[in-house]
Amino acid sequence: MDRRYFDSVETAPRHEIEARQWARLREQVQHTFARSPLVRREWEKAGLSPDDIRSIDDFKARAPFIDKAAIQAFRAETGDPMGGVLAGDLSEVALYGTSSGTTGDPTMFAESWTARGEMIFTPRDIWETGLRPGDHLIDVQMVIRSIGRLYFQDMGATPIFFHHDASDVARMLSACVRYRPTWMFHISSPLIYALERMEAETKVDLRDAFSSFRGVIYGGEPMGRHNRDLMERWGVPVFEFTSLGDCGTAWECQARDGFHAWEDLVLFEVIDPVSGAPVESGGRGEMVCTALVDKVDPLIRYRSGDLVRWTNEKCACGRTHARYWPLGRVGDETLVNGRSVMPTDVWTAIESVPETAAGLFQIIRPQRDLSELKLRVGYDGQPELNDLAARVAKAVEAATGIRPNVELMPNTEILKFGPPHKIPRTTRQ
Amino acid sequence: MSTAPHYGLIGGAPSDASAETLRALEGYNRGHRKNPVVACASDMWAVGCAETAEGPVDYPVSWTDIESDEAWAKEMLDLAGVGRGDFAFFSYIYSRSAHTWPWLKMGFERGARLATGMPTQWDAYRLEMYCRLFAVKLVFGLTPEALDGLEGAGHRLSEVFGKVERIIAVGEAWRRLREAGLAPWKLHWLGPIVAIDPCDGAGARFDYKQWTLEGDGGRLTISNALPRACAFTRTPLAAKGRIGVADGEPRLFMEE
Numbered sequence: 001m002d003r004r005y006f007d008s009v010e011t012a013p014r015h016e017i018e019a020r021q022w023a024r025l026r027e028q029v030q031h032t033f034a035r036s037p038l039v040r041r042e043w044e045k046a047g048l049s050p051d052d053i054r055s056i057d058d059f060k061a062r063a064p065f066i067d068k069a070a071i072q073a074f075r076a077e078t079g080d081p082m083g084g085v086l087a088g089d090l091s092e093v094a095l096y097g098t099s100s101g102t103t104g105d106p107t108m109f110a111e112s113w114t115a116r117g118e119m120i121f122t123p124r125d126i127w128e129t130g131l132r133p134g135d136h137l138i139d140v141q142m143v144i145r146s147i148g149r150l151y152f153q154d155m156g157a158t159p160i161f162f163h164h165d166a167s168d169v170a171r172m173l174s175a176c177v178r179y180r181p182t183w184m185f186h187i188s189s190p191l192i193y194a195l196e197r198m199e200a201e202t203k204v205d206l207r208d209a210f211s212s213f214r215g216v217i218y219g220g221e222p223m224g225r226h227n228r229d230l231m232e233r234w235g236v237p238v239f240e241f242t243s244l245g246d247c248g249t250a251w252e253c254q255a256r257d258g259f260h261a262w263e264d265l266v267l268f269e270v271i272d273p274v275s276g277a278p279v280e281s282g283g284r285g286e287m288v289c290t291a292l293v294d295k296v297d298p299l300i301r302y303r304s305g306d307l308v309r310w311t312n313e314k315c316a317c318g319r320t321h322a323r324y325w326p327l328g329r330v331g332d333e334t335l336v337n338g339r340s341v342m343p344t345d346v347w348t349a350i351e352s353v354p355e356t357a358a359g360l361f362q363i364i365r366p367q368r369d370l371s372e373l374k375l376r377v378g379y380d381g382q383p384e385l386n387d388l389a390a391r392v393a394k395a396v397e398a399a400t401g402i403r404p405n406v407e408l409m410p411n412t413e414i415l416k417f418g419p420p421h422k423i424p425r426t427t428r429q
Numbered sequence: 430m431s432t433a434p435h436y437g438l439i440g441g442a443p444s445d446a447s448a449e450t451l452r453a454l455e456g457y458n459r460g461h462r463k464n465p466v467v468a469c470a471s472d473m474w475a476v477g478c479a480e481t482a483e484g485p486v487d488y489p490v491s492w493t494d495i496e497s498d499e500a501w502a503k504e505m506l507d508l509a510g511v512g513r514g515d516f517a518f519f520s521y522i523y524s525r526s527a528h529t530w531p532w533l534k535m536g537f538e539r540g541a542r543l544a545t546g547m548p549t550q551w552d553a554y555r556l557e558m559y560c561r562l563f564a565v566k567l568v569f570g571l572t573p574e575a576l577d578g579l580e581g582a583g584h585r586l587s588e589v590f591g592k593v594e595r596i597i598a599v600g601e602a603w604r605r606l607r608e609a610g611l612a613p614w615k616l617h618w619l620g621p622i623v624a625i626d627p628c629d630g631a632g633a634r635f636d637y638k639q640w641t642l643e644g645d646g647g648r649l650t651i652s653n654a655l656p657r658a659c660a661f662t663r664t665p666l667a668a669k670g671r672i673g674v675a676d677g678e679p680r681l682f683m684e685e
Binding site: 006007008009081091093094095096097098105106113115116117119122123124132133134135136139140141142143144147150153154155156157158159160161162163164165168171175178179264265293416418419420 | 434435436437438439440441443444445463464467468469470471473474475476477478485487489514519520521522523524525526527530533537538540541542543544545546547549550551552555558559562563
């Protein structure tokens with residue numbers, strides 16, 4: 001109960017991590033080449049067999065990349081719902097899930113009933129962020145992926161179930177006072193907005209409600225400055241988590257200095273998105289992941305489309321695995337008359353206007369190249385809309401140098417454009 | 430003892446867990462039972478949410494309770510004809526996990542293939558995808574909101590669900606599916622339980638061994654028939670109906 005780390009592998013020396021990686025990678029390459037139709041096709045196209053791979057460096061230099069487009073193309077060509085990724089027997093698959101993608105069919109994931117290697121959360125992260133056996137926790141997930149895995153009961157804790165929706169926030173706050181939970185999975189921008197409204201309307205004491213928590217996990221999208229300020233004001237011990245290249249998730253630790261990629265479970269690489277060349281520690285590039293222990297639907301050298309900065313320096317928390325900081329999605333970049341605009345470029349500007357401080361916005365982007373930056377922005381209250389649009393446009397222009405066309409709608413309406421835990425920051429219409 | 434790799438991912442045990450710990454964990458996964466190796470592991474499986482006439486009520490569920498609920502869910506999956514290899518889709522909001530977990534677990538145990546989704550307009554596109562890509566045996570929990578999402582995206586209900594063998598629908602969704610030429614069953618969320626009506630004229634099935642439903646002037650109440658972690662005593666439900674007997678067991682006949 002009082003150990004600092006859940007698992008000794010978290011602080012293993014580099015050579016030990018690499019030894020585990022190589023043993024698992026060698027096995028994984030043989031496994032997927034023999035069973036995954038997509039991997040076999042891509043490797044044969046590259047004239048490569050598993051026996052050609054003699055080291056991790058060999059793998060990084062020679063193994064072909066796979067990306068979401070390749071999986072979707074395989075699905076379209078063959079009718080295989082899993083896009084050629086399934087590497088276990090179909091009879092092993094107990095649970096299908098998907099990403100929360102909102103354009104086209106989302107990426108599918110499969111899990112077996114025994115689920116020894118294909119889970120998306122780890123006890124290490126749950127432990128590090130404060131959940132302990134015997135605790136109560138606020139469990140407010142969506143019903144999209146990995147629902148058949150009872151992570152928190154596995155840890156000996158008792159979840160209190162909630163709907164991931166503003167309509168269940170009042171009951172959640174009552175439970176915080178009644179059960180004094182220590183942990184929450186997970187809070188999101190829409191739930192924070194609901195809490196902020198409830199605080200304004202009812203004067204509920206949110207500092208008291210969150211006073212028993214050791215950890216509140218935030219996910220879905222990056223946290224904006226406004227929400228970060230709210231978390232601080234309410235005394236919420238927040239930890240963020242993010243996707244680890246669709247091979248799992250990566251979480252912040254007590255040091256809150258980047259997301260930890262567990263390299264004994266996933267081979268983590270960062271490459272130049274144009275040339276494919278490796279990016280050294282300290283640099284920026286596209287995250288590429290290879291699942292090392294998932295034997296059901298392992299992604300092999302999967303280009304995530306996530307732009308990150310990364311390091312392999314030891315973290316202040318004492319763990320030795322790689323860390324990264326998300327910068328955005330490759331596909332989220334918009335070029336306005338040749339000038340690059342990412343959602344993060346306009347986020348803080350929109351939050352700086354009081355009526356749009358919740359930071360709920362979308363870049364309307366029918367294609368990557370545009371002659372005008374169009375924004376859909378959510379607002380609170382009953383402001384004079386022409387004046388508000390002008391102030392938002394001015395703030396964004398000051399931040400980006402580009403004067404946007406601003407479409408306004410109430411926050412409660414713009415939230416309907418997304419899944420319960422986020423809104424898509426770029427949209428075609 | 431299992432020879433499968435452990436990786437420190439299951440059962441609250443790290444990857445360097447002792448052989449003794451791994452032996453104790455044999456067969457432990459996915460909430461099979463209270464964690465056998467973690468000191469201080471909770472005796473409570475979870476705290477669920479029951480919709481009553483007076484609004485949502487939290488209720489603790491013990492490991493013994495959930496195992497009892499699994500036994501009834503097993504019977505209902507048999508009734509719905511879900512077997513090994515069949516694809517079943519469960520649509521629900523996460524606060525109802527105490528209601529749905531027994532169904533999921535019994536589905537896993539019989540070797541069915543499962544997927545889950547949310548009964549919302551937003552998530553209707555994933556439901557449509559599953560129905561298009563797989564031979565779906567069962568869709569559980571279909572709501573009017575999901576149908577709105579499908580029709581709003583231009584889908585015809587008869588096409589999306591035409592090949593689905595069994596649909597269990599909620600409220601107004603049942604009527605709309607009937608109008609589309611389909612033959613759904615009915616699902617009733619009743620406080621801490623669900624009732625399933627196969628629409629065979631013999632009433633809705635509920636777990637009468639665990640629970641007592643009574644019609645109090647048409648208004649339904651619920652009580653636990655056997656001891657559970659949380660007692661319900663004639664708790665009013667937001668539904669009307671009467672209790673009759675069919676096939677030698679209590680059945681629910683809803684007033685809608």
